[in-house]
Amino acid sequence: MVLPRELPDLPVRAALAEITRTVTDHGVAVLVAPPGTGKTTLVPLALAETGKVVVAEPRRLAARAAASRMASLLGEPVGRTVGYSVRGDRKVSRDTRIEVVTSGLLVRRLQNDPELSGVDTVLLDECHERHLDADLLLALLLDARDGLRPDLRLLATSATVASDTLATLLGDAPVVRVEARTYPVDVFYNPPMRGERLEQCVSRTVHSALTNREGDVLVFLPGAAEIRRVADALRGVDADVLPLHGRLASADQDAALRQGQRRRVVLSTAVAESSLTVPGVRIVVDAGQSRVPRVDHRRGMAGLTTVRVSAAVAEQRAGRAGREAPGWVYRCWPENEHATLPRYPEPEIRTADLTRLALELACWGTPDGSGLRWWDAPPAGPLAAGRETLTALGALVDGGVTDRGRAMARLGLHPRLARALLDGAAELGAKATAEVVAVLDDDTLATDVDLEAALRALRANPGRWRREVERLTALVPGPARSRVDPALVVALAHPERLARRRSPGSTVYLMVNGTAVEAPGGLGAPEWLAVAVAERRPGDPHGRIRLAARADEALAVSAAAPLLVEGDEVTWADGDVVARSVRRLGAIVLRERPLRNPPTSAVREAILEGLRREGLDLVRFSPSASTLRDRLALVHRVLGPPWPAVTDDDLVATAQQWIGTARNRADLGRIDMTAALRGLLPWPQAGRLADLVPERVEVPSGSMIKLDYSGETPALPVKVQEVFGWTTSPTVVDGKVPVVLHLLSPAGRPVAVTADLTSFWAGSYHQVRSELRGRYPKHRWPEDPMTAPPTRHTINRR
Structure with a gap:
């Protein structure tokens, strides 16, 4: 060559x-x-x-x-x-x-x-x-x-x-x-106005740029849906408005990459950031967002999520305006937010669903990826979750790839979709299954939340969907029959997303994986749904269904048979112990009846789970129990083990020692927490508790005053007249912790706080005496408190 x-x-x-x-x-x-x-x-x-x-x-x-x-x-x-x-x-x-x-x-x-x-x-x-x-x-x-x-x-x-x-x-x-030859680019920040959606801001900015600048416009948007909406908003402009994204037909993609007779506005996803050249561009309008794969393992939802672009990506996008001549870039976010952008985009391997990666690694002979040189090694947790999914799909056995797993890998689909295509073809026919899988693999094809309605629309105007159906059909053997059952194909791919309506008339469904999702209008209110696509936006109480098919209990039980469980359950639910015999599909309870005599050990574990979830609000601390807990907290803080820690977390951790025979929430509320706390005391040290942290101390007047251990430092609230002549403040915990005196007026109101009585008598006392003896003339206010006899009777007696 x-x-x-x-x-x-x-x-x-x-x-x-x-x-x-x-x-x-x-x-x-x-x-x-x-x-x-x-x-x-x-x-x-x-x-x-x-x-x-x-x-x-x-x-x-x-x-x-x-x-x-x-x-x-x-x-x-x-x-x-x-x-x-x-x-x-x-x-x-x-x-x-x-x-x-x-x-x-x-x-x-x-x-x-x-x-x-x-x-x-x-x-x-x-x-x-x-x-x-x-x-x-x-x-x-x-x-x-x-x-x-x-x-x-x-x-x-x-x-x-x-x-x-x-x-x-x-x-x-x-x-x-190799350095690039670029022209200067002027950067402007044009954030959305109050109440304006981002796409409206982008459309307004494009209108302004077409009026005030020269050259073609390249607009960066996060996805195909946003591209459609902005294109609708730009109808009537004096320019050709052309979409550019990976799901377009080849001819439409080629059209966006060629200069035409008129000015162009190319509405693109991230595909135009670096690996494509769009000629004629002098103006870039950047929405500042991109769509990236994310997986929420806790809620069992994976898909594309809209995120802010990184600073590096924003710079690359801006550079598109300066390829051929000086240009302009309009960023649709406030200038002060630009410094808060992440420096680089997050690698997909850190955030995406790793099920397909796990299958490829197993086929390569290194299921955990060890021994390979990685830019970033796959995170252990998500990779293990991927292997668990593959094991459930029959692609792995004891960590090794099976013949079924290799067949799934050869299809080039996500393993879930590969499973749906293989098993669905055997049940429904290859073509009928391929029709659904093609939509699951590219849900932008669906223009309706109802999968059945979306399929009817695609059959009337097939386009690239039909080409993909033909390709998938040729990949798998299957019977000649062609029985359409979209819900079954969805359930084969995502059995954990089978969902049951929570109550008659409700639009909220509970999925097998335990996640609640809300169904928008257009699906009706069937009791069961097979959810193909769901997403959850930050702050929303539930996920939201974007694509689903009507199902029924028989289909759900058949498709998700490994998740079907029957037996007795004793759990903490809705704030109390619940004992029942159940038949459940994952988190969905199909049948249940009360269990009259649940095992004691199971009830005890449910009680402990309730305490772990709801904390010590389930028990009641009497005043004496609260005081004992405060005393124990001080001893542990000063002396440490074996004196027990008594924070909420510590008491929950030791609950097995003090819950006794409690069998429900009411029993927890009746537990004697004073006795429970005493049961945690170490032996033989327990005999010294009263010496270390006495409940009361004797003051010079002869009164036994109760100590307050509720603060960081123990306190003694006592009237001034009862401690005349006292120069040394008391201590606790073998003299290691001084007691702070809260000196009170005859009416019991605090007048001074001190741990140094000698300094108080020599100084602050005289100001207190001056202020209070006029208010309390019948009470004793000697000039020399050091020599005055203390008394619990604060009024002068004749």
């Missing part, structure tokens, strides 16, 4: 010889080059001079676009020297020297052929985006190179400064840097 004589004047052109030489000499290298430098299209052409090149792109759209651009530079159609392979679409031939593929597809190819026979160089493009498939691919390629293909050349490209880590990961690989 010979490079074309006329190459675009892009910054990377001057470095092609150095890049090729570095990769050839070292076998591994890192290329750091910002978007727009030509690294995606010119570098593969140069590397192909030394053998076959496979380019891995994070997105299908980018793979197709890169192949098309390289083929055009060679003056050839796609599929000759340069081809591509993405899910459901492939254009290659025996003459193909450069094949552009998605990262996920190359993982599958590597699983089938770990040596990557016939491939000389792999170029991993846009590594900085940290997609899950790309991170996995890099780890597997390095493992294959270490063992089977030491001659396989790897070039990793990145648009950010994360090159040092990447170079180390590749084995101290050399780094080649």
